[in-house]
Amino acid sequence: MPGNEVPFRPDETAWTMADLQRWNEKILRIVDDIGLNCFTQEFEVCDHEQMLGYMAYHGMPAHYPHWSFGKSFERQKTLYDLQLSGLPYEMVINSDPSVAYLMRGNSLCLQILTMAHVYGHNDFFKNNFTFRHTDPTNVLNRVKVHGNRIRDYMADPSIGVDKVERILDACHALSLQVTRNPSVKRHTRAQQEANITAEFARNRKGQDSEIHDKVLSGVLDEPLLEDEEDLLLLVRDRAPDLSEWERDIVNIVREDSLYFLPQIETKTINEGWASFWHHQIMNALDLPHGIHMEFLVRHHQVIRPHPGGMNPYHIGFMTWRKIAKEHLGIDDKDDDGGPLPLTTADAAHVREEMFKVREVDRDVSFLRRFLDEKLMRELDLFEYGPNRQGDLVVSHVSDDSGWKDVKATLIANMGMGGVPVIKGHKIDARAGDRLTLKHEVDEVAGEVRELEPDNCRHTMEHMYALWRRPMELMTTVDDKEVLYLCDEDGFRILD
């Protein structure tokens, strides 16, 4: 949860472990009434430096070292020192048992709020389908083993820190260019060949069999039969010159990415879920007046709208509330913003409906299904775009004519939707394993989404550090097709 620029520093920072355990018992009873289905939960008390450290490593201190984590630490620390952002009050790891950190300097209210919030995430991690492949039982161990292997490469006198760092830098540049949906089964080479042979047979239409076979075998000789969206996988399996330790690092970064991808894809629904339930739980806890008052302030800080931006806690919370209210049959005019009657027996079906949604949806489908015109008006969601002077100007608001456009743009940029799709298209063995990449150009709000050229250039150079053979990328600039080239002479553009 992000904090507020005005730090709230009440007197009630004095608490003991016994207090935490006592409040935790109470929270658990409500968690049980609701029917949240959680992994075993570990809470670890840490200081703020440690918290910054955990955040830098996504909660996993055994993670392999890389300077970017130091950068992330310094950045968070600067924000904290300048009091621009209170530290997030929570850090939860998608693991079994789930691990969460409680910051020492936080007030008792914040600890209770954090614990209540954490159970929401825990339940989400355990039950949402997007996380099925993340193997939470072994993740901490896996990260540690990976970390140790990379440390070993760094310590190896024939490799060393600099070479390892160069490979990690390059892999990180491609870390979002991996399989977007790991639950879709990949075709094996044999299946791909069979598919192509079958398709050739279907389209044969009396062609001479000799020619047919020749063309077919030519096609089947191609190293890439289908476009490959997983560039790290492509590099790992196909880069001609990588040594074993380099391939290992590529694989480690890729596995990391696949583990974290679901969190990118479920930011809004997951934070909304945790915020919705912490709101319910806190209100059911019968908190002492002072703690309750602080909770109201904190809760507002967490779910308040960020004007001009998108606060996933805000949008997620409001959407979940809308779902619950609809099923409970509560009208907006009867809603005072307080807790909803969800733990009663006759609300069981409502909870069931909500559990179904938290199981099968991720941000894109969640918002597509539940973000309607009424809610969008309430959130005052708008679409903006750059004008000729480079100012960002509101192009559509959520009114009768505009809400569909706003919604389409919002969903197109959600999660991995904001990451361009670049696919490995062809490997030309006759041209020294020249790799052709294809940017899947798409349109949002009637405008072609094009790659930012400076990033594109540097990312290609990073990829070249792994591929080490000529590479080209097909994309468009100002609606015209261009070819970016990267080879031993560096990066250049062919119009």
Place this chain on the structure above:
Amino acid sequence: MSQPKVIFRDYPAQEGLRSDRSAGDRARHRQKVRKAIRENIADIVAEQPIIGRSGDTIIKIPVRGIKEYRFVYGKGKGTGTGDGDTEEGQVVQKAGEKKQGAQPGEGGDDEGEDYYETEIMLDELVDIMFEDLELPDMERRKMRETLSERTLRRAGTQRAGNPATLDKKKTLKTLIKRRIAGGTIGSEDPASMRREDLRYRRRKPKTRFESNAAIICIMDTSGSMDTMKKYLARSFFFLLFQFVRTRYRSVEVAFIAHHTQAKEVSEHEFFHKGESGGTKISSGYQKALDIISERYHPDVWNLYAFHGSDGDNFTEDNETMLKCANELCDVCNLFGYGEIRPWGSGLVDVFERNLDADNFKAVKINEKDDVWPAFQALLSKEKLRHALREEEDADAG
């Protein structure tokens, strides 16, 4: 549904159990920041208000060099939440500004932006600036050493002195020696001590010789020197001062402002006072020579003179100017002329044609971005000169 199991782990009481896993990565990141600063030094010198600050000033520098690149979209359509009455056509963000209402660190919306500020002490910045120039130690003439520090060192004992400096051990030794020599050991009362036995610690002042340097800043303050030109000159003087300061223990600075006449002024006046009227550069040089002969004898001081001007001089003064410049070259380690946004053709050519000293350099500064390259050019003169001298020494040897 059964309740989940819960485990609490308290904050470890012993410090040793609290790991600081990020230390290594922070250090590595810090190295990269330093490298980025070094690579962007010209921008920093041009953009940052570092001139005239003390060494422990903390300054913020935007670091651009350690960006993490990815395939991202360029600026396009996005969405946001409003305050309830957003209207079409409303400006969300002016070009080049941060989005209104966006919290630092929230990120997500501005994929393209990935530079941030780092804090650094001015002294550290100056170190970084100069560590990469591969400069030879500046030439210091042996004679140019002055007593710079007074400390006392022990130098044996003496027979007279302050009771506080009595050397008891030595005194007793002397006493025993005297008795052995006089054959009175054992017979004389052991406690009887004579004045002649007393020994006092002797201290001698210790002289540390240091090379001292003086910088003579000369600036044209005639009417044609506007604020921007003065700012550029000031940046240059700042670099010169910082550079010389890293190489000498004590550095003095004299400021000379001139138009048709020259006078020595305070630092504040130097940078802020504007004069009007014409320019006679020789007046400034003559003043510098006067100050040098009064206060900074070349045998004792390493002298660095630098002149900032827009090159707008009375033509009839050029000859005197060159004569004085030659004299300055004779007494100074380095004499530089920086021409800032010249009026007309300027004087760089005049200097280059007529002044043959190997410790003179004329540079042109038109924009903020020129300051650092110009400074490097000036120092290259110092480098070249150093190399020449080494050659000469080798030949002589």
